[in-house]
Amino acid sequence: MIALLGCGVVLLSACGSMPVTGDIKAVDASQPGDSQVQVYAVAPRENATPAEVVDGFLESMTSDDPGFRTTRKYLTKEASRTWKPSAFTTVLSKAPNRSPRPVRDSDRSSTELTFTLTGEKVATVDAQSAYQPVVPTGFNRSLHLVQQNGSKEWRIDFVPDGLLLGQSDFKRLYRSVNKYYFATGPAADQSTLVADPVYVRNRTDPITGMDTVTQTIRSLVEGPTNWLRPVVDSRFPTGTVLRKGVTALAPDDRNVLKVPLNKKVDGVGQRACRMMASQVMYTVRDLTSARVEQVELQRSDGSSLCVLGSGQAEEFAPDGSSGGPDSQYFVDDNGHVQRIPGSTKGSGDPEPVAGPLGDGPVRMSTVGVARDEQLAAAVSQDSASLYVASVVSAGELPEPAVTSKAKKSEDRLSAPSWDGRGDLWVADRNPDDRRLLRLAGGTGEPSNVRVPDLGGARIEALRLSADGVRIALLLTEDGHTTLKIGRIERQGDPGPRQDVSVVELRKAAPQLADVTAMSWSGRSRLVVVGKEQGGVQQVRYVQADGSAPPSGVLPGANQVSSVAAADDEQLPLMADTEDDGIVKLSPGDNWQTVLKKGSSLVYPG
Incomplete structure (x- = not known):
């Protein structure tokens, strides 16, 4: 095998090597190596x-x-x-x-x-x-x-x-990228972008001759992957492809990325074109060395169809990086819900939330806060009752929105979670009546959500994605708890009677024999706490498609029982620990104690 490394030239072979210039190394191409090594x-x-x-x-x-x-x-x-x-x-x-x-x-x-x-x-x-x-x-x-x-x-x-590759070669040759499409279905925010992760070649694709950016845009305009397709839509008309012969795309000296398309887009209106451009903008933002400031889509004759600036694209931002919620909430020792104000990155002074969850008569054990931070749902200390109340205004504690009749507390209600559409979700783990429940708008009558692939597994915990089309489930079966991702499909008019189901469950962390906690962390990534077979507890990132990103294992923390991450990946990761209380991990830092007392810390969602 022959490889080029960086700007110098290095010849590599499984049997030996011969010099052209630079240092000489004999390596096996299947050994772990630098992704910048080009192998012939x-x-x-x-x-x-x-x-x-x-x-x-x-x-x-x-x-x-x-x-x-x-x-x-x-x-x-x-x-x-x-x-x-x-x-x-x-x-x-x-x-x-x-x-x-x-x-x-x-x-x-x-x-x-x-x-x-x-x-x-x-x-x-x-x-x-x-x-x-x-x-x-x-x-x-x-x-x-x-x-x-x-x-x-x-x-x-x-x-x-097909190709047959060892894991080290796969990681060297390919990289994970997120394509973006718009959520569809009843009650969907038609401007909500949803990440669709795929793998493309790190450099030039041997088959198409395209560089990484061009491969990714080609994949974007071809449409979403089959798993996500039922719940998302592309604004690119069916049949749209890159103009023939295009193999290299990069921002120009003004950081404008020009994308030449075929005649399928020639008659597209300005609103649809801007939405198409936003799909490109968010898809390539992590791929180019220079920040893309504008995306220009071109007609088949090379004329400009529309131009979208990075500021204009914020209208379609797929995560909380544009003014999204960054406060944290937790349950104190008295069973009351408290808030750590936003913009403090977990270092602010806690304060009780307004309303009955902040000073009410019922002690709570877990909490979930809507993404607009107006309502919160909390589960009583015995896990039997779910209460929904305002956290911005005073009032009496309402009657329970959901009640579990299970005999044991561990068989009752899970911690609640809110999706990006304002609906509240909770699981009743009652062995005699297992249910996944959704409360439309957080205050509607609870309705059953069908999970046809569940089989004999029990839902231990759940977290909804910000885009509202995916749910992460911790499922216990045969003595092990595993993480699976399901697609949320909705039929009929929005509201309590809407037919909602979770389908096509797929493993998200098969390398872990047991997963004890998880949380969404950004657009298509989760942070999980678990153990490999016979191993010790670890905290790591996994992609929503189940792949493990480079350097996915995080510094260890002592006996983590729950974990919380924000839609904005720059905000600190938070965790509940048995010995150190609530701790946080900021990017590039080590774990630090935030609160010695308290539990169930969460970001909105």
Whole structure:
């Protein structure tokens, strides 16, 4: 394998290396390395052994080989013609293992061999670039080789479509990006952007020849991934693609990103165009070295369709980074709800909230605050009753909005959570009547939410995303508690009678055998507290698609029982601990104690 590192040139090979300029290093391409290392494939040598052909083919799949032209030299002409590397990617925990010896197709055959590839499968990435983690499972695949007629050269004549990569190579070659689409459905805020995470190549894509920004915009205009598609919509008309031949997009010297499109957008109105431009603006904001100040969408003839500035895009901001709530709320030792004022980043003096939750007669155990910080929901200390009341004005404590009849407190109500549409959610864990409940507007009659994929699992905890289309659930089954993400689908008119269901649950942290706490942290990321099989407790980030971001493991804290993060990722992470009380973790800092007494600290949501 040959690789270029940074501005210098370094030749790398699994067998050795030869100098051009700079230092010389011999490395295995499948070992963890810098994502800036560019690796090129090496063609099979003359009279290569069957094992060398298989090894060379596997290594060449980890390269930046344009069109996989060199990679295809390990295949027969027919296999090269039909192989589709972009169909999907299988991710293994480590590079695949090859059986040390091939199996002959028959005792008489001297021109056909089969090698077995094995490993531990941890994820797949489909043709839409959507990542899907799996519980680590055994992987087994065969490669069939033939000795070509009139030649002693061995080539692979049967290879399944797609790429096969170890986890370290996958992380080196690909990066996670968020595409953005608008929430749909009854009661949806049609200007709410929803993050749709996908994986794109770190540099030039071997198949399309596009750089990372262009790959991402191409994926954006093609539409949302299948899992999210039922609840979001794109303002790009169906059939929109980048203008033919576009492979590199970057902001100009005025930080304007110009996106040339085909004739499908030529007749789009200004409002729709600005919404399309906002999708681009938020999708590329973490991809370019220079901040994109304007997005200009162009018609098929190159004329300007519309221009959107970064300030104008704030109308569609998908998170709390534009004046969103940054106060924290918790339950004090007397069972009353208190607030740490915003703009203090967790360092302000707590104060009781106004209204009956701040000084009322009922002691509370957990609390959830609406994102507009007008209402809060609190669960009584015995977990039997849910109360909803104002936190900005005085009043009497109302009757419970929800009551659980379970005999044990641990089988009663979960901590409540509010979605981005102003609805309140809570789970009743009663073994005799398990329910996921939604209160429209926070004050309506509770209605049952269907969860068809729940099976025999019990909902222990829940958190709603700010966009209102996803829910994170801690589910207990067979003695383990795991984290799953569900898609929220709504049918009918808004209100208590609206038909709401949570569908297509998917694992979000399969590497953890038990998860004890979680919270949304930004657009498509969660912070979780849990343990690997036989391991110790850890606090880490996971993406909403289940992938683990680089440097996702956070500094450890002692015996964390709950965790809270804000929509704005720059605000500190907060946690309840048994020994140190409520602690916070600011970006680039260590855990610090905020309050020695108190529990159930939350951000609005």
